Amino acid sequence: MTAFCHPDHNLSTSVMPPEPTVFGRDAFIEQAIELIVNNHSARIAILGPGGTRKTFSALKIIHDERIQALFDKNCIWTPGD
Numbered sequence: 001m002t003a004f005c006h007p008d009h010n011l012s013t014s015v016m017p018p019e020p021t022v023f024g025r026d027a028f029i030e031q032a033i034e035l036i037v038n039n040h041s042a043r044i045a046i047l048g049p050g051g052t053r054k055t056f057s058a059l060k061i062i063h064d065e066r067i068q069a070l071f072d073k074n075c076i077w078t079p080g081d
Helices: 026-038 054-063 065-071
Strands: 002-005 075-078
Touching: 026 054, 026 065, 054 065
Parallel strands: none
Antiparallel strands: 002 075
């Protein structure tokens, strides 16, 4: 799975999965959002074994209103299956 946002490209034609309900990752999600918002060139790798909510965390980050405002729907989602 790959999520990519760029402020200078119109990539709004991709289909983004809906925002999930995530429990227990709030601190990590907030830290990642702040890193992206404060450093537009930030790249974040979400690593871990299967079942640790990596995909859900990425979706929660990309659906955040601050990320959406920053990139104005210029995001793509590429599933890794």
